[in-house]
Amino acid sequence: MNGGIRFDAVSVAYGGNTVLDSLSLTVEPGEVMALLGPSGSGKTTALRAVAGFVRPVFGRVFLGDRDVTALPPHKRGIGMVVQQYALFPHLRVEDNVAFGLKAQKAPKGEIPGRVAEALEMTGMAAYAKRYPRELSGGQQQRVAIARALAIRPNVLLLDEPLSALDAQLRSGMLAELARLHRELPDVSILYVTHDQVEALTLADRIAVMDRARLQDCGTPQELYRRPRTEFTASFVGNANLLPVTVAGRDAVTLDGAELALATSGVAAGAAATLCVRPHLVGLGDGPNALRGRIAEVQWRGATHRLYVEVGGHRLKADVRELRETPALGDEVTVHFAPEDAVLLGAGVTDG
Ligand SMILES: Nc1ncnc2c1ncn2[C@@H]1O[C@H](COP(=O)(O)OP(=O)(O)O)[C@@H](O)[C@H]1O
Numbered sequence: 344m345n346g347g348i349r350f351d352a353v354s355v356a357y358g359g360n361t362v363l364d365s366l367s368l369t370v371e372p373g374e375v376m377a378l379l380g381p382s383g384s385g386k387t388t389a390l391r392a393v394a395g396f397v398r399p400v401f402g403r404v405f406l407g408d409r410d411v412t413a414l415p416p417h418k419r420g421i422g423m424v425v426q427q428y429a430l431f432p433h434l435r436v437e438d439n440v441a442f443g444l445k446a447q448k449a450p451k452g453e454i455p456g457r458v459a460e461a462l463e464m465t466g467m468a469a470y471a472k473r474y475p476r477e478l479s480g481g482q483q484q485r486v487a488i489a490r491a492l493a494i495r496p497n498v499l500l501l502d503e504p505l506s507a508l509d510a511q512l513r514s515g516m517l518a519e520l521a522r523l524h525r526e527l528p529d530v531s532i533l534y535v536t537h538d539q540v541e542a543l544t545l546a547d548r549i550a551v552m553d554r555a556r557l558q559d560c561g562t563p564q565e566l567y568r569r570p571r572t573e574f575t576a577s578f579v580g581n582a583n584l585l586p587v588t589v590a591g592r593d594a595v596t597l598d599g600a601e602l603a604l605a606t607s608g609v610a611a612g613a614a615a616t617l618c619v620r621p622h623l624v625g626l627g628d629g630p631n632a633l634r635g636r637i638a639e640v641q642w643r644g645a646t647h648r649l650y651v652e653v654g655g656h657r658l659k660a661d662v663r664e665l666r667e668t669p670a671l672g673d674e675v676t677v678h679f680a681p682e683d684a685v686l687l688g689a690g691v692t693d694g
């Protein structure tokens with residue numbers, strides 16, 4: 344294997360405190376892998392282990408076939424972009440971009456061409472002579488990306504690269520990053536974010552982290568449609584999570600009411616969690632109907648978010664904008680299709 348990143352049971356500890364716990368994960372050549380998780384879950388630490396800024400206490404890091412665990416950062420040939428642009432304020436854009444090339448001792452004659460190419464790719468060619476302070480935040484981040492690309496890395500590490508930008512700029516930059524990746528189809532990208540929209544938009548696969556551990560890994564569609572854990576279900580998209588008891592083959596009960604969904608071989612009597620996405624819960628009668636009362640209504644433009652009190656549970660339903668907004672306390676029926684619900688926990692196996 345020429346490119347790609349492989350974590351082989353990598354653990355990192357600070358002062359005896361394990362902040363990355365036996366991470367095993369492979370990023371294929373040319374793949375965009377998002378590391379998604381809440382703050383403090385170990386994402387940056389994992390990235391820094393690839394870059395060589397932290398040394399694992401256990402495990403090995405591979406770039407392609409090469410074990411780089413003991414290699415210093417500048418010998419790894421990796422491009423890295425962090426949240427706070429981190430440009431050198433006293434250097435012009437072109438010299439910022441040339442920095443990695445000079446550090447790498449690239450042939451002098453090649454440097455201007457490589458700098459121009461990287462600035463071209465990020466749409467910053469017209470700004471080569473400027474200083475960082477003469478650029479907007481978004482432009483500075485483009486320069487940081489150009490600097491990372493100038494060394495023509497096989498591996499690009501991005502640590503929350505858009506989180507310092509405002510929302511509108513962020514979505515534009517997301518599209519830019521997707522385009523860049525299409526132009527560099529062989530580069531493996533590890534993209535750290537706590538923002539599920541960024542992960543869902545950009546990543547070929549998402550690795551979900553929580554409390555120093557990898558919780559789940561799959562394509563955005565897999566994680567969204569078939570989450571394996573409650574954590575993934577609620578962190579990737581929105582979820583209704585209901586405590587149910589398996590009643591038999593493809594049947595569960597919620598407070599005694601029977602509901603149909605695939606039970607994947609879980610034994611009757613087992614406690615489990617039913618997960619159904621709010622936009623797959625419909626208003627009115629249908630399969631898996633539940634009676635409840637409107638507890639809250641939020642208008643969200645194209646949709647209404649209804650909170651429905653069913654027994655002791657509060658169900659979220661995102662329905663198409665309603666002509667007549669239901670009133671608080673109204674009695675309603677909601678329903679969902681058996682194939683739109685997933686059973687989680689209690690010995691549920693893949694399949
Ligand atoms: N240099 C450090 N020294 C001590 N603790 C650290 C250091 N860097 C990170 N940590 C701790 O490691 C944990 C994971 O941090 P980090 O990888 O930065 O998380 P994330 O990027 O997911 O927010 C946190 O609890 C953080 O406080």
Ligand SMILES: [Mg+2]
Binds near residue numbers: 386387535
């Ligand atoms: Mg971080």
